[in-house]
Amino acid sequence: MATTLYRRLLRDALVVTTGAAVLVGAGMYVLAVHETRTAVVERLRAELDLVADRIAGRADDTAFERDVRRWAEQLGVRLVLLDAERRVLADSHGGATGTILGGRPAPELDAALELGWGVARHRSPSSGVAYLFVARRVGGESAVRYVRAAIPLQQVVPRARPLAAVAVGLGLVAVLAMTGLALVLLRRRLRSFETAIDGARALAAGRLADPLPGAAEARPDELPALLERARRRLRRRLRRVEHRYRDLAAVVAGMKESLLIVDGDRRVEMVNQAFRDTFRPGIDPEGRPLVEVLRDPGAIAVIEDVIERGEARRELLRHSAPIQRAWELIVYPLPGRRSGTAAGAVALLLDVTRLERLEQTRRDFVANVSHELRTPLTSLKAAAMTLVEGAADDPKARERFLTAIVRQVDRMSALVSDLGDLSRIETGAIRLTLEDVDVRSLVGDVVAQIAPRRDDVTVGVDVPDGFAVRADRGRLEQILANLIDNAIKFNRPGGTVTVRGFRREDGRPTIVVEDTGIGIAADDRDKVFGRFYRVDASRSRALGGTGLGLAIVKHLMALHGGRVRLESELGRGSRFLLEF
């Protein structure tokens, strides 16, 4: 497992041990030099003792020249014999006899005078070479002489080199060996760190699912074990958060209302499934600017206002066709970091189209009923007043006003009867008695009843013999009467009405009532089945319609499990299809 950490430690260890080895080597070298010098000094002392013995017995100072030279040669040093005044008596290397050393410092001689022998290092004044001097006093107090050996330091130090080399080498080997040993030992320790680092890496990468490797073997206070504890705790917390998030997401996904979350930059953060289903954006809204997703200036203005001012708002947005929907938009600000600002907004879009429509229908209905009742009532009152005020005496006028009264009363009772029918259908109070109704004969009856009302419109019946529909006879008659009546009333002069019957591909019956009237605009096509809706109100009233006929037709068809459909072309005519 030569990981980075181990390599790093190895490098550091090498730097340290190399440093140590260099220091130890230098120390060893100094020590070796010192030891060598001491050994040289010891040897010279012993030899100078011998020389001193030889000299001690002789008084003739001048005869030493040859001896000194021989001894020096044997010892490999420079030998000098000096008298008490430190005058040179003999010099193995041919220095002038009689020279006095007195003025120059010679600590080895000072020491020799006092202790019997002395050692010093200094440079020779004549040659400038550094020497090791060893001096010996010869003789007692009266006849003091000195013998001094000098050996160049250059000759002493090289002798120490092999020793130093061995010392440094041994030192190095020892240091390296110890380092190696330490590393081997450390390696085992390091393994624990390595696992800890791998664990930390797994944590950093967010791999929280599996236990960290090596944590089980580690002691509880070691890093891997501590990290493992951190992992478990993190995982538990994360799970809790995830669960909560999942619950919330389920709530949001299950909501029927469309939900939209916008951030402070007016970017869509999230939408729920209902939003996607309802608004069918061609793009994935998340991450896109709000205006690209919603585009409705009204909604955008409200949401932006909430983000800017941080106050919730509730607004009704109405759209006419082709969207034809009403929305209640509820927007809450998401709290921002500073108070008074919003970090975004949560928008709820509730489809209140049905509610709005129902409410509108109810309002319209009340207004319509009162209007529809007031009109005949006004006429009634006017006619009655005229009669009271004397018209009753004039037979002609009486006849006219009484007829008017009867007509208005008929109209009111038709209205009340239609209203009653509608209400009974809606409350489910009407029970159908289903039987196989022969459509041809039924249509014949209805046409015979209604057609005479206008003689400039031709009614044609094109229903096959034995074409039967399973329906409630009375109600089917009511449906046909309504449609045929309309087709005749709203036809152009010389127009035609055709009633046809056929079976669709799946064998189910369809009855069609077709006219050649003015037609109905696309926008009105759905509305004509609403209560009191009239394409041309004044004309309808003049023709005695209650405005409820088609509503009744629609409801009765629904009661039969079928439906009524309208196809129309402006200026050409309309076609009502009764599909059972």
Place this chain on the structure above:
Amino acid sequence: MTRLERHYAELLENVSSSLMRMGGLVEQAVERALDAYARRDADLARQVREGDVEINRLELEIDQLGLEILVRFQPAARDLRFLVAAMQINTDLERAGDIASNVCKRVQELAEEPPWQAPIDIVGMGRAAQRMLHDALDAFVAEDTTAARAVITQDEVIDRQMEQAFADLLRAMSNDPDSVSRAIRHSFIAKYLERIADQATNICELVVFMVEGTVIKHPRLTVDPPAPAGDDPAGD
């Protein structure tokens, strides 16, 4: 992304956002113009015309932004096509907004006259044009060329509806001379609505250009590649 690149991306997105903001307003103007027509609501018509100011303001803003990007960043390839398309769509939308205002002007005039059962289905036509505009803007946002091409095919339907409307109005005028002034206003409105559908078609063609880099308007014309230099155009 460097700071400059981020700024550039932000500016491009601003163009598209402002364009959609404007698109929303134009859609709303068309919707309201039709509502005003259906309800003979002169007041609503006036409001729509007043709202055109905001559309014009956005047009200028987008224009400036587009030019700024062109000059400062000199975009290439797809970004350039996007920008060129966006700036043209900008003009188309502004035109559509103007046309909605024109519809409203006629509605205001019609409101002064007695009600008339027009033999044509203005609202139906208008809703179709409105739907086209809506789908065109959706196609732009989604960069959906299939949707864009689907809108383009709708244009012909509206063209035919308009021709039919003219014929019907002409007949109504000859039958009932009293209706002439109202019929003429209706024919104007029909023409306006057809023009809105045209603008939607233009937008869709630009969407195709933006995404695919192909020009699909004027399908009967093909653009010849530029002649090599040195050729004598007259010599043969």
